[in-house]
Amino acid sequence: MTITVPGPTIGVVGGGQLGRMLAEAAAPLGVEVVVLDPTPDCPAAPVARDQIVGDFDDPDAIGRLADRTDALTYEIELADPDHLATASAEADVPVHPTPETLRTIQDKFAEKEMLSEAGIPVPAYRRIDSVADLEAAVEEFGGVMLKAREGGYDGRGNVPVHAAAEAESALREAVGTAEEPAALAETFVDFERELSVIGVQGDDEVRTFPVGENVHEAEILRETVVPARTSDDVAERAQAVARDVLDALDGRGVFGIELFETREGEILVNEIAPRPHNSGHWSIEGAVSSQFEQHTRAVLGWPLGSTRQRAPTVSANVLGTVEESRPATLAGVDRVFGHEAAHLHWYGKDEVRPLRKMGHVTATGVEDAAVDDLLASTRELRDSLTFQ
Amino acid sequence: MTITVPGPTIGVVGGGQLGRMLAEAAAPLGVEVVVLDPTPDCPAAPVARDQIVGDFDDPDAIGRLADRTDALTYEIELADPDHLATASAEADVPVHPTPETLRTIQDKFAEKEMLSEAGIPVPAYRRIDSVADLEAAVEEFGGVMLKAREGGYDGRGNVPVHAAAEAESALREAVGTAEEPAALAETFVDFERELSVIGVQGDDEVRTFPVGENVHEAEILRETVVPARTSDDVAERAQAVARDVLDALDGRGVFGIELFETREGEILVNEIAPRPHNSGHWSIEGAVSSQFEQHTRAVLGWPLGSTRQRAPTVSANVLGTVEESRPATLAGVDRVFGHEAAHLHWYGKDEVRPLRKMGHVTATGVEDAAVDDLLASTRELRDSLTFQ
Numbered sequence: 001m002t003i004t005v006p007g008p009t010i011g012v013v014g015g016g017q018l019g020r021m022l023a024e025a026a027a028p029l030g031v032e033v034v035v036l037d038p039t040p041d042c043p044a045a046p047v048a049r050d051q052i053v054g055d056f057d058d059p060d061a062i063g064r065l066a067d068r069t070d071a072l073t074y075e076i077e078l079a080d081p082d083h084l085a086t087a088s089a090e091a092d093v094p095v096h097p098t099p100e101t102l103r104t105i106q107d108k109f110a111e112k113e114m115l116s117e118a119g120i121p122v123p124a125y126r127r128i129d130s131v132a133d134l135e136a137a138v139e140e141f142g143g144v145m146l147k148a149r150e151g152g153y154d155g156r157g158n159v160p161v162h163a164a165a166e167a168e169s170a171l172r173e174a175v176g177t178a179e180e181p182a183a184l185a186e187t188f189v190d191f192e193r194e195l196s197v198i199g200v201q202g203d204d205e206v207r208t209f210p211v212g213e214n215v216h217e218a219e220i221l222r223e224t225v226v227p228a229r230t231s232d233d234v235a236e237r238a239q240a241v242a243r244d245v246l247d248a249l250d251g252r253g254v255f256g257i258e259l260f261e262t263r264e265g266e267i268l269v270n271e272i273a274p275r276p277h278n279s280g281h282w283s284i285e286g287a288v289s290s291q292f293e294q295h296t297r298a299v300l301g302w303p304l305g306s307t308r309q310r311a312p313t314v315s316a317n318v319l320g321t322v323e324e325s326r327p328a329t330l331a332g333v334d335r336v337f338g339h340e341a342a343h344l345h346w347y348g349k350d351e352v353r354p355l356r357k358m359g360h361v362t363a364t365g366v367e368d369a370a371v372d373d374l375l376a377s378t379r380e381l382r383d384s385l386t387f388q
Numbered sequence: 389m390t391i392t393v394p395g396p397t398i399g400v401v402g403g404g405q406l407g408r409m410l411a412e413a414a415a416p417l418g419v420e421v422v423v424l425d426p427t428p429d430c431p432a433a434p435v436a437r438d439q440i441v442g443d444f445d446d447p448d449a450i451g452r453l454a455d456r457t458d459a460l461t462y463e464i465e466l467a468d469p470d471h472l473a474t475a476s477a478e479a480d481v482p483v484h485p486t487p488e489t490l491r492t493i494q495d496k497f498a499e500k501e502m503l504s505e506a507g508i509p510v511p512a513y514r515r516i517d518s519v520a521d522l523e524a525a526v527e528e529f530g531g532v533m534l535k536a537r538e539g540g541y542d543g544r545g546n547v548p549v550h551a552a553a554e555a556e557s558a559l560r561e562a563v564g565t566a567e568e569p570a571a572l573a574e575t576f577v578d579f580e581r582e583l584s585v586i587g588v589q590g591d592d593e594v595r596t597f598p599v600g601e602n603v604h605e606a607e608i609l610r611e612t613v614v615p616a617r618t619s620d621d622v623a624e625r626a627q628a629v630a631r632d633v634l635d636a637l638d639g640r641g642v643f644g645i646e647l648f649e650t651r652e653g654e655i656l657v658n659e660i661a662p663r664p665h666n667s668g669h670w671s672i673e674g675a676v677s678s679q680f681e682q683h684t685r686a687v688l689g690w691p692l693g694s695t696r697q698r699a700p701t702v703s704a705n706v707l708g709t710v711e712e713s714r715p716a717t718l719a720g721v722d723r724v725f726g727h728e729a730a731h732l733h734w735y736g737k738d739e740v741r742p743l744r745k746m747g748h749v750t751a752t753g754v755e756d757a758a759v760d761d762l763l764a765s766t767r768e769l770r771d772s773l774t775f776q
Binding site: 002003004005006007020023024027028029030032046047048049288289297302303305306308310311328329330331332333334337338340341343344345346348359364388 | 390391394395408411412415420434437676677685690693694696716717718719721722725728729731732733734747752
């Protein structure tokens with residue numbers, strides 16, 4: 001393959017923070033980005049070549065995106081796989097990862113089936129099509145995590161069910177109905193820690209970043225610590241599982257692979273994101289090539305970059321610590337700028353909402369820095385930020 | 389000082405590659421950039437919030453830039469200091485570095501005088517207002533480098549003069565006239581190597597990056613090697629001289645300080661750029677905070693970032709290796725992407741011209757990497773790039 005720059009233009013469905021960081025990473029490579037997002041002046045808009053204002057599932061808007069770009073991708077699972085496939089065929093531009101992969105991942109049951117069939121370890125699960133199905137699963141596993149098959153993310157649509165008597169109300173809460181619900185029940189996993197591997201599927205090569213450790217609170221990612229504070233053996237097996245997952249998926253691009261490390265040291269796949277992932281933001285400063293540069297290269301079929309880690313790194317999410325939505329003004333940034341190795345990433349969202357992802361802080365350590373200390377100081381720095 | 393984000397908007401006179409990389413660095417900090425540049429869709433335009441199309445010395449355009457931004461700076465010495473001062477006063481927005489500093493640096497004689505008065509070592513020089521002045525200087529120094537006082541950069545307007553008889557024609561070449569020429573004559577410096585220090589003047593703090601070594605060819609910078617291959621003693625004295633230079637200059641921001649290391653190990657100041665400098669591009673990957681992030685912070689009076697070097701680093705300029713101007717298509721990029729530690733920075737210029745700066749390639753080594761090898765491999769990589 002001969003690569004020339006200025007390179008192709010990438011059309012991205014979604015213009016949130018992932019689209020923004022993708023555009024920031026693509027520009028030096030000679031690659032321009034056009035995003036499709038319903039919010040005028042979305043986070044990616046100021047740094048992207050252009051924004052098409054339209055819904056993620058608007059076939060006409062997706063068609064216009066395809067018409068003016070050379071390759072399509074998406075930064076949000078809400079992208080419509082059918083419309084992407086149609087637009088790709090009509091404009092004769094590739095879409096990566098493939099719409100089939102997106103469709104599979106959008107359906108948590110189909111995702112689990114695909115992984116199981118590929119021999120990849122996942123928590124025990126049951127398809128739930130009725131109240132009776134859920135009652136049976138609760139009896140079988142002695143309690144389950146009920147999940148809507150589609151539409152949920154960041155823990156939304158996930159409801160723990162501890163007794164069969166709760167089945168009907170739990171379905172209403174998770175899926176909105178107990179009549180013909182499309183749901184999935186998973187056994188509770190007694191995990192030691194949550195890990196993730198950012199994997200990259202290139203044209204004819206696969207790479208994985210070092211294993212990260214994810215600290216969640218109320219099912220929302222708060223911090224990622226890299227390297228994960230686990231054994232070399234667990235880290236190696238997490239990498240191996242991640243490579244198996246990449247093998248099982250179709251289409252090029254970055255995938256965020258969330259894993260459980262059980263108390264017995266077993267690795268189970270929790271969820272897969274067919275896009276750059278929050279738990280890979282550390283790679284901007286912490287790795288030779290960031291997940292956003294890798295996604296750009298992968299989508300275009302270009303050679304991938306190095307995933308080598310440059311230093312111990314912690315990223316901490318800046319979430320909307322407010323009770324009610326209001327115009328966003330983040331205070332206390334002085335302290336982040338005053339820290340010798342901290343980097344602020346502001347996502348450019350006009351409005352702060354409760355728990356909304358508004359930005360993140362990454363801190364890198366020097367070689368052999370104690371990652372515990374780095375986590376503590378980064379967390380403390382992040383916690384000192386307040387919305388006015 | 390309490391800093392909040394979204395932060396202020398910076399207005400930048402000039403929208404070339406420096407403005408582009410400034411906008412790329414400012415976005416994550418929550419700082420937006422508006423550039424003023426005469427070329428529609430200038431290199432910075434796709435990644436900046438907006439571009440005002442206008443000349444660098446158009447008072448009306450500079451006034452409009454000031455009206456819609458919170459702080460002014462410039463990425464090109466051709467910015468007009470008087471119009472900047474007027475616009476700053478009328479719109480009540482600060483401009484950094486100060487117009488006085490820009491005015492001094494624009495005049496190579498005034499620059500040398502300022503440095504000399506501050507006790508900073510510079511090559512011996514003479515003010516040249518006539519053919520007779522130049523003849524005298526040639527006699528005194530046994531040959532000089534003649535420079536136009538204003539308007540020259542990248543060696544343009546510099547003419548070596550070896551005999552008094554050449555004085556008149558040399559003045560015509562360097563300044564365009566031998567009648568009341570505004571010129572400067574400098575003694576030839578027998579230097580061991582050319583060094584540079586990127587310095588940052590903050591609100592109440594000063595920082596310098598590690599000393600870089602600049603490899604020139606035909607008076608144009610080709611590569612920068614960091615750390616410079618010189619003694620610790622020379623590097624320390626180069627840092628000390630750079631700090632003296634920063635002390636002598638007015639206004640906040642990044643300054644590129646070019647130095648000569650003479651054969652006797654003496655440090656002399658060659659030129660100062662009141663802006664991020666080509667020899668500081670290595671800092672994007674090679675330092676904790678890049679010169680562009682530092683300039684953003686400094687101009688706003690925010691705390692400066694760490695200038696710590698993360699790894700041995702070489703940057704190599706991608707110049708227009710063409711005989712005649714034509715639309716720019718760079719081939720051979722595959723090899724850059726195939727290199728484990730190389731990064732491409734494309735500047736987004738539509739047209740390649742002879743020796744025009746079109747981009748650069750940066751490669752970082754691992755700790756203790758031999759910087760000679762890194763220079764050789766980076767140069768080889770850069771040389772494999774061709775314009776179609």
